[in-house]
Amino acid sequence: MPAHALFREEDIRFDVDVDPVIAALEKILPDEGLVVHEAGRRAYECDGLAAYKQLPLLVAIPETVEQIQGVLKCCHEAGVPVVTRGSGTSLSGGSLPHPQGLLLALGKFNKIIEIDAERRIARVQPGVRNLAITEAAAPHGLYYAPDPSSQIACSIGGNVGENAGGVHCLKYGLTVNNVLAVKVLTMEGELTTIGSEALDSPGLDLLALMHGSEGMLGVVVEVTLKLLPNPLTKQVLMASFNDVEQGGHAVAAIIARGIIPAGLEMMDGAAIQAAEDFVKAGYDTAAAAILICELDGSDAEVADQQKAVEACLRDHGASRIQVAQDDNERARFWAGRKAAFPAVGRISPDYYCMDGTIPRKQLAYVLKRISEISATHNLETVNVFHAGDGNLHPLILFDGNQPGQLEAAEAVGSAILQLCVEVGGTVTGEHGVGLEKINEMCVQFATAEINQFHAIKAAFDERGLLNPGKAIPTLNRCAEFGRLHVHNGELPHPELERL
Amino acid sequence: MPAHALFREEDIRFDVDVDPVIAALEKILPDEGLVVHEAGRRAYECDGLAAYKQLPLLVAIPETVEQIQGVLKCCHEAGVPVVTRGSGTSLSGGSLPHPQGLLLALGKFNKIIEIDAERRIARVQPGVRNLAITEAAAPHGLYYAPDPSSQIACSIGGNVGENAGGVHCLKYGLTVNNVLAVKVLTMEGELTTIGSEALDSPGLDLLALMHGSEGMLGVVVEVTLKLLPNPLTKQVLMASFNDVEQGGHAVAAIIARGIIPAGLEMMDGAAIQAAEDFVKAGYDTAAAAILICELDGSDAEVADQQKAVEACLRDHGASRIQVAQDDNERARFWAGRKAAFPAVGRISPDYYCMDGTIPRKQLAYVLKRISEISATHNLETVNVFHAGDGNLHPLILFDGNQPGQLEAAEAVGSAILQLCVEVGGTVTGEHGVGLEKINEMCVQFATAEINQFHAIKAAFDERGLLNPGKAIPTLNRCAEFGRLHVHNGELPHPELERL
Known part of the structure; x- marks a missing residue:
């Protein structure tokens, strides 16, 4: 189990007398709605961030809102932490159980x-x-x-x-x-x-x-x-570039023309190769990067935008531009991108998917640095990128059975997130902070902002029982992690001098 | 001064020793940056909600962020309320001064x-x-x-x-x-x-x-x-309807086709007449309602949308459809709508502009009820409506020099807001709550939600010094106002029984 970001002492401060809690919950929940035995709890020990595992104290599987209400009242009274879980697909450990807490599984609320x-x-x-x-x-x-x-x-x-x-x-x-x-x-x-x-x-x-x-x-x-x-029409274009920077410029040019594509995705050479080997989507494996652009709207609108996007791609040195001729080809253009994660799973025993945002213009620099950081730890990284909104997903390849490789992958991941903050981005685009990126929150935010988060959390949950230890780092954690004083690429609050 | 919504005892609980505060602020602010004398403070006694007037204790006019910071620290220490003001155009009394507080005027921060x-x-x-x-x-x-x-x-x-x-x-x-x-x-x-x-x-x-x-x-x-x-092309259409309900259906049909116009405005007969008398925009004064629809985007996109919008208008019984032929005509179509408020100012000594939202399909019913409510108080109401997003601006006509008319206008306004909540809307679309609608917040929200607002407010401002008495009603106020238990058209939390 990785050590760097797990629960700290202050996150597991709860003193739970479990027997009366079980007795109370049994009255609230339906038959089989309370899981106490270890084998049953084991099914909930991790979420989509599979490298982190933690057995919950108890699992509750309510079927009505009144039952959830009863469970919460009971836990509130007894001081039991509560971690809510839906499908358990969080990639940042958001629904990782708390060792002293109840896991509230809402799978039956599927209506x-x-x-x-x-x-x-x-x-x-x-x-x-x-x-x-x-x-x-x-x-x-x-x-x-x-x-x-x-x-x-x-x-x-x-x-x-x-x-x-x-x-x-x-x-x-x-x-x-x-x-x-x-x-x-x-x-x-x-x-x-x-x-x-x-x-x-x-x-x-x-x-x-x-x-x-x-x-x-x-x-x-x-x-x-x-x-x-549903949009009346969709169109997908795929462009190849001989270097990533040109692709980045093409993206900027498309956005600058006021076109907001329905999707604008980039893959680097390693991702293209892995995807092509896996799904044979006809991707240009000679390219350093490909850009997939989906347009949607009315026929006229899409035709108009397509012309403009093609011009942007040509102007920025696309070595090849393909326009999907029918639904099948549209699906094929997307197939490689959509299979990128499992495709990478085929070429490496394990991979660690990061999620950070960067200003689009920093793309080439950031990819170069990611490759350097990975090399320092003798690892490789493959990149897919929600290019339109600057959301990067580096997939760090490693073998969890080789001693030290998981730790190396985590070190690379943490360094990438800090790099994102340094260039003016953020430590998460869409996967959340959870336990995974909680240390890096200390890089993103200054003490004043972290204190504000804690104050708001306390305004909803005075005793700190809801998902303790996640998303908002304690100042102790930040002190120990050795926070960097960088905010959006700036030193903290230079504006006080500037204004 | 209207009595129904002014500061309550609990909002003016501050015990300020003003002389040491003045001495401290004089050291922080530039020359003429602190206004103590009454004539100077008088200039800040109201905002865009001109019927409400309140002299502030002091006015601060800082010029740098450090000075604002100094003012806040000083007020925090001395327990002085602070009301921030920009241009003072709030229509809900958001920047109305506090009688025991400092008005923080940020007009010099115009860079x-x-x-x-x-x-x-x-x-x-x-x-x-x-x-x-x-x-x-x-x-x-x-x-x-x-x-x-x-x-x-x-x-x-x-x-x-x-x-x-x-x-x-x-x-x-x-x-x-x-x-x-x-x-x-x-x-x-x-x-x-x-x-x-x-x-x-x-x-x-x-x-x-x-x-x-x-x-x-x-x-x-x-x-x-x-x-x-800037959008490449704009187009404006204007349609007349013989009844408001048909206009409402046309709006729903446009939105249902997936078209999001850049603007979609409706005016009722009284508003049309007032605007036409004022700016001679060529409006159809025989119509019960007109709808003004602005489209923007690329040429092809706009042409496409125009065709679809015209079809929707025809299908829903528009008695006349005009399409602007050039920039001048576009400007003319908008001129009446943009001048609607001053136009109403010409036909009535005073008017009170309300701001509530309603589900679009409730439009005809709500307009009928507004007219009935107004008649009960012997007043007339003119309606303009951001039809696309259900944001209604009834203008209640009254004469402030006639005893009782301001109070009657306020009673009509409050009844209209409560009507908005009853049909599933809200008490404000874009003007804010301020002091104006603070009682009606008790209609919109249940105790649990109001308590949550207060808890968050306290998480930022423990002593309650920032704009006290505005936007979030105290539970005492709600008790006195006689809150209605209606939320989004539903009794509170019937879902507990339903789920």
């Missing part, structure tokens, strides 16, 4: 309560899978836009918790831009309604605050989502 | 620090006028999208505080969707940086929280904004 085509909304329980919403909306010609690559499995409650993105978030926004309202239980078990279907909600913007809060402010028990009409 | 055309951002001080940003960006072919009707005067700091909208927010979003980062001073005078130019910011979403927080969480001292490229 789509309502699809209203006229209002273009869906109202769903938190355990509903992301893709299931689009499937249910499809007969009405509607879909739910955010599409994280785990969309077949990940649940909407977790999407809210991590503010999930996906290939199409460049044009259609993150989860926060596609959710209208949530019903949330506080740690005390009180039900609150946050947001509405109206333009703007009066009062403080608790809806945005809830997004990306990683289960630390409350338990989401219902989500009302925006549905969008 | 555009940076326009970066490549990154498509502007970095500005909080006192910069909204329109000045677009003017400064224009040479680069860029503009700042949110355009509240006060854009010539209102300042960007206030836009953040109220999460300002405007005619174009249907397509381009509210202020929160167009701001990337803010620098904020806490009440203790600590400088924090919130947000970044990256896709998503790790940690809790303090940036969204700051928007619409009405100066209650901190003092914004710098704003980094997104700039957009």
Whole structure:
């Protein structure tokens, strides 16, 4: 188990007398709704960040909102930490259990309560899978836009918790831009309604605050989502570049023309090769980078944008430009990108997928530095990139069975995140902080901001029982990690001198 | 001065020993930077909600961030409330002074620090006028999208505080969707940086929280904004309807086709007549409602959308459809709508502009009820409507010199806001809560949500010194107002029974 980012002493300070808690929970939960024996709890010991494992003290599997409410009230009274889990696909350890805590598994909340085509909304329980919403909306010609690559499995409650993105978030926004309202239980078990279907909600913007809060402010028990009409037309272009920097310039040029593609993805040479070997998508394996650009809208709009995008690609030295001629070819262009992660899984026993953002213009520099950092640790890194919004996913290749390689991969990952902050980016684009990147939060934020996060957390959860030890580092942790004083590429607060 | 919504006893609980505060502030502020004499303070006694007047205890006019910081530290120590003011155009009394407090006037922070055309951002001080940003960006072919009707005067700091909208927010979003980062001073005078130019910011979403927080969480001292490229083409259509309901259906049909117009505005018969009498825009004064629809984008995109919009208008019984033939005609179509408020000012000694949101399909019912409510109080109401996003602006006509008419107008306004909540809308679309709608917040929110707002407020401002008495009602106030238990058209939390 990696040591660098696990729970610290202050995160496991809870003193739980488990027997009375079990007795109380048994009265609240249905038969088989409370898992006490170790073999049963073992099934929940990790999430999508599989290198981290932690047995929970107990697992609760409620079936009604009243039962969740009862569980929370009981845990609040007894001082038991609570970690909420949907499908358990978090890549940052967001739903990794707490050793002294109850794991609240919401898998049974998988009901789509309502699809209203006229209002273009869906109202769903938190355990509903992301893709299931689009499937249910499809007969009405509607879909739910955010599409994280785990969309077949990940649940909407977790999407809210991590503010999930996906290939199409460049044009259609993150989860926060596609959710209208949530019903949330506080740690005390009180039900609150946050947001509405109206333009703007009066009062403080608790809806945005809830997004990306990683289960630390409350338990989401219902989500009302925006549905969008299916675009009339889609088109996909694929361009090859002899160097990554030119590709980066092409991306900047497309955005600068005011075109917001539905997707704009880049892969480096190693990623192209791995994907091509795996799915035979006809990718240009001679290229240093390929760019996949999806356009959507009305026929005229797409035709117009296609002309402009082709010009940008040509102007910035694309060595080859392919335009999909039909649905099959469109699917083929995407196939390699969509299979990039499993493709990398074929060429390396293990890989560690990082997630950071950078200003687009820093792309070439950052890729060069990533390659240097990896070489220092005798590892290789393959890069896929949500190019339009500057969200980089380096996949660090390693072999967990070779002593020291996991630690080396983690060191490379941490150095990459710090690099992202140095060039003016952030330590997470869409995977969240969880336990994985909690140390790097000390690099991203100054003490004042971290204190503000803690104060808000306490305003929702005074006793600190919801997902303790995640997302917001303690100042002790930062002191030990040896925080860097860098914020968005600047020294802290030079503006006081400048203004 | 209207009595129904003014400061309550608990809002004016501060015990300020003013002489030592004056002595301390004189050392911090420049010459003429501290206004103590009554005539000088008088200039700040109201904002855009002109019916409410309140002299502040002191006025501070700092010129540097260090000076603001010094003022805040001093007030924090001495327990002096602070109300921040930009241009003072708030329509809800957001910057109305506190009788025991310091008014912090940021008019001198009017510098555009940076326009970066490549990154498509502007970095500005909080006192910069909204329109000045677009003017400064224009040479680069860029503009700042949110355009509240006060854009010539209102300042960007206030836009953040109220999460300002405007005619174009249907397509381009509210202020929160167009701001990337803010620098904020806490009440203790600590400088924090919130947000970044990256896709998503790790940690809790303090940036969204700051928007619409009405100066209650901190003092914004710098704003980094997104700039957009000017659209290549614009087109404006104007349609007449013989009844409002048909117009509402046409709006729903346009949105349902997946078209997001740049603007989609409706005016009722009384508003049409007032506007036509004032600016002779050639409006159809025989119509019960007109709909003005602006489309923007590339030539092909606009042509495409125009065809679809015309079909929607025809299908829903438009009695007349006009398409602007050139720039002059486009400007003429807009002229009446843009002059609607002053036009109404010509036909009535006073008017009270309300701001609520409703589900679009409730439009006809809500207009009928507004007319009934007004008649009960012997008043008339004229309606303009951001139809695309359901944001209604009823203008209640009254004569402040006639005894009882102001109170009657306020009663009508309050009843309209409660009506908005009853049909599933909200008490504010874009003007904020301030003091004006603070009672109606008790209708919008249940106790649990109001308590959560207070807890977050306390997490930023423990002593409650920033803009006390605004935006978030005390539970005492709600008890006295006689809160209704209605949330989004539902009784509170029926879902507990339903789920």
